[in-house]
Amino acid sequence: MAINLATLKSNTPAERSSAEIVFTPLAGSGSVSWSEIARTAFDSLLANRVRSFLTMLGVIIGVASVVALMALGEGASKSITSQIQSIGTNLLFISPGQLNNRGPGSSGVTAQTLSIDDYQAIQALNLPINGVAPSVQNGGTLVAPAADKNVSIVGTTPAYFTLNNLTLKGGTLFDSAQAQDGAPVVVLGSNVARDLFGSGEAVGQTVRLNGQPLRVIGVLEPKGGGGFGSIDDNAFMPITYVQQRFANMRTADGNRYRVSSIILSVTNANDISGVQGRIAALLRERHHLNSDGTEDDFSIFSQESILSTLNTITGLLTAFLAAVAGISLLVGGIGIMNIMLVSVTERTREIGLRKAVGARGQDILMQFLVEAVVLSLTGGLLGLALGFMIATVVTLSGVLTASVTPLSVSLAVGFAVGVGLFFGIYPAQRAAKLNPIDALRYE
Amino acid sequence: MITIENLTKTYLMGDVQVHALNGVSFHINKGEFVAIMGPSGSGKSTLMNLLGCLDTPTSGTYTLDGHEVSQLDDVELSAVRAEKLGFVFQQYNLLPRQTALRNVELPLIYRGVSGGERHRRAKAALQVVGMGERIEHRPNELSGGQQQRVAIARALSGSPSVILADEPTGALDTKTSAEILNILQRLNREQGLTVVLVTHEHDIAAYAERVLAMRDGELVSDDKQTPR
Numbered sequence: 092m093a094i095n096l097a098t099l100k101s102n103t104p105a106e107r108s109s110a111e112i113v114f115t116p117l118a119g120s121g122s123v124s125w126s127e128i129a130r131t132a133f134d135s136l137l138a139n140r141v142r143s144f145l146t147m148l149g150v151i152i153g154v155a156s157v158v159a160l161m162a163l164g165e166g167a168s169k170s171i172t173s174q175i176q177s178i179g180t181n182l183l184f185i186s187p188g189q190l191n192n193r194g195p196g197s198s199g200v201t202a203q204t205l206s207i208d209d210y211q212a213i214q215a216l217n218l219p220i221n222g223v224a225p226s227v228q229n230g231g232t233l234v235a236p237a238a239d240k241n242v243s244i245v246g247t248t249p250a251y252f253t254l255n256n257l258t259l260k261g262g263t264l265f266d267s268a269q270a271q272d273g274a275p276v277v278v279l280g281s282n283v284a285r286d287l288f289g290s291g292e293a294v295g296q297t298v299r300l301n302g303q304p305l306r307v308i309g310v311l312e313p314k315g316g317g318g319f320g321s322i323d324d325n326a327f328m329p330i331t332y333v334q335q336r337f338a339n340m341r342t343a344d345g346n347r348y349r350v351s352s353i354i355l356s357v358t359n360a361n362d363i364s365g366v367q368g369r370i371a372a373l374l375r376e377r378h379h380l381n382s383d384g385t386e387d388d389f390s391i392f393s394q395e396s397i398l399s400t401l402n403t404i405t406g407l408l409t410a411f412l413a414a415v416a417g418i419s420l421l422v423g424g425i426g427i428m429n430i431m432l433v434s435v436t437e438r439t440r441e442i443g444l445r446k447a448v449g450a451r452g453q454d455i456l457m458q459f460l461v462e463a464v465v466l467s468l469t470g471g472l473l474g475l476a477l478g479f480m481i482a483t484v485v486t487l488s489g490v491l492t493a494s495v496t497p498l499s500v501s502l503a504v505g506f507a508v509g510v511g512l513f514f515g516i517y518p519a520q521r522a523a524k525l526n527p528i529d530a531l532r533y534e
Numbered sequence: 535m536i537t538i539e540n541l542t543k544t545y546l547m548g549d550v551q552v553h554a555l556n557g558v559s560f561h562i563n564k565g566e567f568v569a570i571m572g573p574s575g576s577g578k579s580t581l582m583n584l585l586g587c588l589d590t591p592t593s594g595t596y597t598l599d600g601h602e603v604s605q606l607d608d609v610e611l612s613a614v615r616a617e618k619l620g621f622v623f624q625q626y627n628l629l630p631r632q633t634a635l636r637n638v639e640l641p642l643i644y645r646g647v648s649g650g651e652r653h654r655r656a657k658a659a660l661q662v663v664g665m666g667e668r669i670e671h672r673p674n675e676l677s678g679g680q681q682q683r684v685a686i687a688r689a690l691s692g693s694p695s696v697i698l699a700d701e702p703t704g705a706l707d708t709k710t711s712a713e714i715l716n717i718l719q720r721l722n723r724e725q726g727l728t729v730v731l732v733t734h735e736h737d738i739a740a741y742a743e744r745v746l747a748m749r750d751g752e753l754v755s756d757d758k759q760t761p762r
Contacts, residue, residue, distance in 0.1 A: 109661035112654060113690050114725050120646030121613070127643050138631050444627045447588060448641040448688070449616025451609050527588045532626065 095397030122453050130399050132462040135434070146430045147470035149509065150481035153504045154474025155481065156416035162482035164409025166491045171401050175394060177314070179256050181360050182394040183367060184497025185213075185353040185374075189386050204378065204388040206347035207330075212377060213353065213370060219362050223355035224251035225330060227348075233277075233326055234299040235287035242283050242326045244300070246333025252278075254356045257322065262294035265329050277305040281313035282323040301336065321534030367391050417506070423470065424510035431463050431518035435525075442522050444528025456523035463515025464508060471507025476502060535695060536562040536585065541594035541604075543580050554580040556751035559593070564695075565726040567719065567761065569739035572748030579700070581748065582732045586619055586698050587611045599695045616645050620689025620697045624704035626681040628673040634660060634684045635669040641692040642657050659687040661718055679710035686717060696728045697721070703738055715741040721762065 136143045187205035210225040226247040233242050245251075248270045252258075265276050277298065284293040284307075296307045305328070314322045334340045334348045342349045357363045374389050375382075435442070442455055482493035543555035555577045562568050572578040583589040584596060587603055590611075596604040603614050620641075628637045638656040647655070660669050663683040673681050682702060689697050699718065703711035719741055721727045731742055739745050740762040747755040 108723055109666070112658035113662055114693060114727075117642075117645070117647060117651070117655065117693050119642065120648075122646045123643055124646065124648075134631065155748035440627060441629060444623075444629070445640070445644070446587070446612065447615060447621050447627075449644040449692070451612040451614055451644075453609075454644060528583050531588075531623065 110227065123450075123457070127474050128457055128461050129465070131185065131458055132465045135438075136465060142430060146426050147423075147466055147473065149426040149506050150420060150467050150470030151423075151474040151477060153416060153418075153420030153423045154471045154507050155477035156419060157413050157506070158475055158478025158495060158499050158503050159481035159485075159493070160412045160416055161409060161502075162478065162493040162495045163485060163491070164405055164412070164484070165499075166482075166493040168402050168405045168409075169494065170491050171405060172398060175398050177256065177399070178394065179356055180394075181357040182254065183355050183357060183363065183365055183370070184392045184397075185209075185355075185370065186351070186390050186392075187349070187388070189388060189390055197523070200268075203341070203343045203349045204351050205353065206342045207334075207350055208347050209377060209389075210262060210350060210353050210376060212373060213355070214412055216369065218355075218366050219358045220366065221356040221358050222250040222254055223353060224248050224254055225350040225353050226251060227330060227333050227340060228351045229333060229339075231300050231326075233283065233287060233305075235296065235399060237289070238287050240283060240286045242280075243324060243329050244333060245325050246330040247327060248330055251327070251354065254354050255322070258312045258313065260310045260312045261292075264309055270329040271331060273329050273335050275305050275332060276308045276329065277304065278309040278311060278327040279307060280311055280321075280323040280325045280327075282321070283326050284310040311515060363393055363395075367393065420506060420510055424467070424514040427463055427466050427511060428514035428518060430466075431459060431515055432521070434462070435459065435518050435522040438522075439525065439530045439533040442525050443527045445534065446527035447531060448526070452523040455525075456519045458521045459519035460512065460515050463519065464511040466506045467511025467515075468504070471504045474507070475503060478503070535566070535599060536560075537562040537595075537597040537731075538585075539595045541581075541584060541591045541596060543577075543584065543589070544592045550712050553751050555584070555591070558748075558751075558753050559594075560653065560746060560756060562730065564728055565722070566744060567589060567722040567731070567742045568730045568744045568746060569731045569733060570748060571733060571739045572624045573734055573738070575750075576748040577751035578732050578734075578748045580751075582698060582700050582730075586621060587614045587694075612644075616641060617630070618695045620692060620694035622682070622685050622689050622697060622699040622702045624701040626673070626678075626685045626705075628681055628684055628688075630673050633670050633672055634665060634676070634687075635734065637673070637684055638687045638691050640688060645692060655693075657688070659691040660684070662721070663687045663691060677710075678706050679713055682706065682710075682714050683717065685704060686721075690721070690727075696730060699729065699731045701733055703733075703735075708737075711738065720743060736742035 145309055185205065187203060207225060210223070214223055226245050229244045231242060231244045232239055249264055249267055252264055259320055260281065262278070264278055265274060269276060279287070279293060287293065287298065288296060293307050293310050297304050298307060299305070311323070357366050371387065371391060375387065378388055380388065445455060477497055482495050485491065485493045541555055542553065545552045545554055546604045550722075552644065557635070558581060567750050570578050570581060584591050587598070587606075590606070591604050594604065595602060598614065599618055601614070603611070615626045619692045629640070635653070635656050638659050639652050642652040642655060655745070657666070657669060659667050663686050665680065665687060668676065668680065673684070676684065702718070703714055706714065715738065718729050718731070731738070733739050740759075741761060743761045745757050745759060746753060
């Protein structure tokens with residue numbers, strides 16, 4: 092025992108003046124300051140570091156996955172938008188068959204309702220357009236001396252290159268006369284040129300398609316934009332050449348050459364729907380479709396409608412994934428409630444004591460509620476950081492540019508705080524309602 | 535300071551009514567050092583809980599420092615506890631991870647006393663009980679007697695009207711018990727602090743100047759004595 096009775100009884104001057112301080116009546120504001128509530132919460136959370144961290148983990152994972160998935164969705168949507176916009180401006184795509192209502196089984200890939208005559212009729216309409224180009228597509232193998240490659244063959248006219256913003260890296264494009272005559276020439280996409288000729292010069296070389304020689308007259312600049320069917324993997328030939336070299340180039344009735352698509356660029360964005368309507372009317376008339384509701388046997392898409400459809404799909408997918416991730420946030424919240432209930436039980440005596448020295452029920456309620464919210468908010472912020480990291484890693488890996496939006500940040504953090512409040516209120520109420528006598532006696 | 539009249543407390547245990555307190559009346563003046571004695575089951579703990587405003591009586595009145603407090607609600611009782619009462623428990627009931635200073639500050643926190651003033655008062659209260667050198671120690675670094683001193687400092691820090699000590703020496707050896715009781719005695723004599731001590735030991739009750747004896751929920755004797 093460090094203090095003996097003798098020193099106690101000889102009441103030192105320091106003790107006497109201290110006693111004066113203690114026995115002066117005091118006045119307080121009557122309510123606990125926020126800084127004290129926060130301090131108490133942090134103290135008790137830090138006292139059980141491992142437990143607090145494990146409890147937060149549910150929220151961390153939940154928030155991180157919500158943030159990361161929303162960032163990926165946003166990135167995917169942006170990349171789709173930029174890819175589609177890079178094709179050209181104010182474009183309309185006409186394809187055979189009805190793509191709007193039926194499943195992919197009846198899609199225009201197999202339909203053969205659009206013919207080269209339709210293209211010529213559209214040209215003759217004198218529409219307010221920058222240009223129009225037909226194309227037929229087919230698969231084939233190009234054979235070069237050193238290598239061969241399966242490519243997507245596009246038979247078209249020179250306008251196609253302009254409409255699609257395709258530019259040459261070297262050589263020339265075929266001209267309208269060559270397109271008309273079916274000259275044996277080919278313009279290669281950048282990947283095709285690289286795969287067939289490596290770093291060597293492709294222009295001027297000869298490749299063979301089904302044994303027939305084709306002269307390489309041009310190579311395109313790489314267009315980029317991965318995904319399926321990149322333009323860099325195509326080989327472009329005069330449309331007449333492709334029509335004559337392949338067997339399946341006739342429409343269903345066998346009378347006309349078919350086309351896989353017709354692309355046109357409207358001069359003024361305001362005219363797009365008007366042009367679309369006039370083309371639809373023309374094609375219905377040409378295809379002898381009754382005006383009594385017979386479905387179109389062709390489809391016209393505008394660039395904008397494709398864009399908005401794709402963005403709707405990405406948006407739905409993102410929302411769905413984020414909702415699934417949100418479930419883990421919910422599970423995290425249950426974890427918080429669980430640990431807060433344990434904590435209330437463990438600290439029953441402490442609660443009793445706090446009440447005995449003057450804490451009101453609402454003081455105890457706030458203390459435990461703030462603890463739960465601190466848990467979930469800290470978890471939310473850590474989760475946010477983790478989500479940012481995931482998004483950054485994905486971006487650095489080059490798959491796509493994931494971007495964390497302010498919306499997803501506020502959504503995730505707001506949700507985390509909400510979870511803390513929602514799941515913290517019940518344990519906090521239990522604590523607040525404890526009877527101080529029972530609580531003090533609790534073993 | 536304390537006036538209770540005809541105080542009763544009845545519990546319902548299952549179907550049976552238990553009369554823990556059966557019409558108890560007494561008056562305690564300001565500056566008295568009173569011991570409430572009695573064997574277990576005598577109702578002294580129930581009386582202590584009522585005096586401590588931790589519980590409300592079934593009937594009767596309790597006037598503390600001029601205020602009728604027997605029919606107050608929870609929030610009002612909390613305020614009375616914070617402003618008028620200081621508790622000392624058998625098991626000290628210190629917050630284990632907090633320093634002595636922080637423990638002593640606790641009642642002041644709930645009264646909304648600002649940081650500087652709180653610090654000053656808590657330090658002074660620790661000085662008064664001879665713990666001025668150990669304000670940064672945590673309970674597990676202190677002996678039982680030292681912990682109980684911190685608990686007394688905590689009871690003092692809010693400048694209470696009455697200190698209620700419930701078996702304050704129940705967990706201490708004789709020598710340390712004497713030290714603790716000396717502190718209470720000194721506060722009572724020098725500062726005029728009203729002290730109510732609950733115990734079942736005559737040796738401990740001997741430090742008081744007046745002994746109220748309880749049995750079966752009733753007050754059976756009320757004797758003045760010369761304190762030890």
